[in-house]
Amino acid sequence: MTTDRVFNFSPGPAILPLSVLEHAQKELLALPGIGMSVMEIGHRTKPFDAIMTETRQLLTELLGIPAGYTLLFLQGGASLQFSMLPMNFLRGTGKTADYILTGTWGTKGKEEAEKEGKVNVAWDGKADNYSYLPTESDLKLSSDAAYVHVTSNETIQGVQFQSDPKFGSAPLVCDASSDFMCRPLDFAKYDILYACAQKNAGIAGVTVVILKNEMLERCAKGLPSTLDYKLIAKNDSLYNTPPVFAIYMLMLVCRWLKNDMGGLAKMEAHNRKKAQLLYDVIDRSEGFYRGHARPDCRSLMNVTFRLPNEEVEGKFVSEAKTHKLVDLKGHRSVGGIRASIYNAMPIEGVETLAQYMTDFAKKNR
Numbered sequence: 001m002t003t004d005r006v007f008n009f010s011p012g013p014a015i016l017p018l019s020v021l022e023h024a025q026k027e028l029l030a031l032p033g034i035g036m037s038v039m040e041i042g043h044r045t046k047p048f049d050a051i052m053t054e055t056r057q058l059l060t061e062l063l064g065i066p067a068g069y070t071l072l073f074l075q076g077g078a079s080l081q082f083s084m085l086p087m088n089f090l091r092g093t094g095k096t097a098d099y100i101l102t103g104t105w106g107t108k109g110k111e112e113a114e115k116e117g118k119v120n121v122a123w124d125g126k127a128d129n130y131s132y133l134p135t136e137s138d139l140k141l142s143s144d145a146a147y148v149h150v151t152s153n154e155t156i157q158g159v160q161f162q163s164d165p166k167f168g169s170a171p172l173v174c175d176a177s178s179d180f181m182c183r184p185l186d187f188a189k190y191d192i193l194y195a196c197a198q199k200n201a202g203i204a205g206v207t208v209v210i211l212k213n214e215m216l217e218r219c220a221k222g223l224p225s226t227l228d229y230k231l232i233a234k235n236d237s238l239y240n241t242p243p244v245f246a247i248y249m250l251m252l253v254c255r256w257l258k259n260d261m262g263g264l265a266k267m268e269a270h271n272r273k274k275a276q277l278l279y280d281v282i283d284r285s286e287g288f289y290r291g292h293a294r295p296d297c298r299s300l301m302n303v304t305f306r307l308p309n310e311e312v313e314g315k316f317v318s319e320a321k322t323h324k325l326v327d328l329k330g331h332r333s334v335g336g337i338r339a340s341i342y343n344a345m346p347i348e349g350v351e352t353l354a355q356y357m358t359d360f361a362k363k364n365r
Helices: 018-027 046-063 077-089 104-113 229-234 244-260 264-284 310-323 347-364
Strands: 069-074 096-101 118-124 145-151 172-175 192-196 207-212 302-306 337-340
Touching (some): 046 207, 046 244, 069 229, 077 145, 077 192, 104 118, 104 172
Parallel strands (some): 145 172, 172 192
């Protein structure tokens, strides 16, 4: 069956490690010693408690989360976090939330925050179609912001902060959905970090939210129960039924990262090797391939580039499928090609794409 698998460059839901899929397949009908599927077990039972506990432990170890943080498993994707954050930390404060807009997803987050309170756009890269990222000196931060929101990696534009950002003295909130666990983090710099799983850490359905405990004391009062971080934390992410199967899959991916890949430092080295293969082809193509992101802001996860014209781009996408290279079409706002090479993309897939790019350029100049 595995011989029929293609190299899936989709931006999400995205590729999963083959060993993780095989493990889930093996246990799908019944968890060992339980006699029923993970999709059937109760969320307040000992078997699921064991899954939650292991997943938290693995995430804490892999990310190096220090003491004083709370880890939540939520639903609604990162898009729900765009609303929950300002509901909890901006509504009724009389303060301003600073948003650094480096692409499509940061902009969507800002639009939701404006429904809850005052928002200051500290920087916006729209004029250059979000092709590069700001330095701290480029920002116009508020003097007493409720928080500063940043997106570590923009999936559509293919730009990524090359190190942990730290802007100003206000609490730093980071949407890390598309580069979650692709590299080690200096976690003490983050007050809140959130990520949906389906791009780089599992399947759609679960969103990981990691908050400093002191942030929980700032949550607004009178919120709907399922949108109240403090209440959800008090109930250990079990206020309502959590996404059981999605958390189980996240656990399996974390096991793979620890045991098969050897941790996030080795994962980062592997990701850099993969990305460099494609960026080298782009840089050597003498303009046939034109990268969207400025070289010093290029993403390890989403490689975005244009070809000479849309007709050639269509041909590139069509012919790629004959090499089992799929979902390479870029987002309509950027156009061109987007190769999402998340953690689970094997080196063989990137090597195949790099060779195809080289051959295609020779034939279509």
